Amino acid sequence: MIHTESRDGITAISIDRPPANALNTELVSRLHDAHLAACANGARVIILTGRPGMFSGGLDVPELLPQPRAAVEEFWLAFFRLTRALAVSPVPVVAAVSGHAPAGGAVLAIHCDYRIGARGNFRMGLNEVAVGLPVPDCIMLTLEHLIGARLAQRLAMTAQLVGVEEALAVGLLDEAVEPDQLMTRAWDWSRQLAGLPPLAMNRTRMLARRRLVDLLEPQADARLATQLWFSEETQAGMRALVARLAKK
Numbered sequence: 001m002i003h004t005e006s007r008d009g010i011t012a013i014s015i016d017r018p019p020a021n022a023l024n025t026e027l028v029s030r031l032h033d034a035h036l037a038a039c040a041n042g043a044r045v046i047i048l049t050g051r052p053g054m055f056s057g058g059l060d061v062p063e064l065l066p067q068p069r070a071a072v073e074e075f076w077l078a079f080f081r082l083t084r085a086l087a088v089s090p091v092p093v094v095a096a097v098s099g100h101a102p103a104g105g106a107v108l109a110i111h112c113d114y115r116i117g118a119r120g121n122f123r124m125g126l127n128e129v130a131v132g133l134p135v136p137d138c139i140m141l142t143l144e145h146l147i148g149a150r151l152a153q154r155l156a157m158t159a160q161l162v163g164v165e166e167a168l169a170v171g172l173l174d175e176a177v178e179p180d181q182l183m184t185r186a187w188d189w190s191r192q193l194a195g196l197p198p199l200a201m202n203r204t205r206m207l208a209r210r211r212l213v214d215l216l217e218p219q220a221d222a223r224l225a226t227q228l229w230f231s232e233e234t235q236a237g238m239r240a241l242v243a244r245l246a247k248k
Helices: 027-042 069-087 105-111 135-146 150-156 164-170 177-193 198-212 218-229 232-247
Strands: 001-008 008-017 046-047 091-098 101-104 114-118 175-177
Touching: 001 027, 001 091, 001 114, 001 198, 008 135, 008 177, 027 046, 046 177, 069 105, 069 175, 069 198, 091 105, 091 135, 091 177, 101 105, 135 150, 135 198, 135 218, 164 175, 164 198, 175 177, 218 232
Parallel strands: 008 046, 046 091, 091 114, 114 175
Antiparallel strands: 001 008
């Protein structure tokens, strides 16, 4: 479900849950634990990546949809604990976006410090509205922090998925390389970060995030997301999505 590799003071965490690296409670909990373990073991930089062609396809809706309210809230709490852990990480987290990153996949990436994308016919963005799920407040705030309020509103409101070049243009990605160079570039960039004086670098990066971090409250965010999940409109949209996926 995940793999880790550590060298040169850097730990790479790879998501490996075929076919789409879809996020369920177990996977997000394992990612959270892997991040904590990397920090505890002295990593100075963490890389988060996926499988070739697929960073993460977002939430595992077919698994989550039939779950009772308590299980859905458990998922959201695990998810928001993970995203907050990425946002407040004591060391930089570099997202090596290895392919498609819609919805929850994009959410993971935007909570990282730096995003390197693989060039190709890949799409990225917050398309939750298209299936009837309002973008949770905390995610919208993170997107606004990253790309500005006007662009965040346009992309999220219209459920727009963008290609690699537009993701670069609007700031969802910081750079893009050929797929076979993605991890080489991620390791090289991480080594540059690891070579900086850690106290000065990490204090500076957290100063830039301080207003955002204060607004991330996993328990409150999970309660709200669960409430939205069980709205009539969202449930109808999710059922339609599951039906479409079943036909593929």
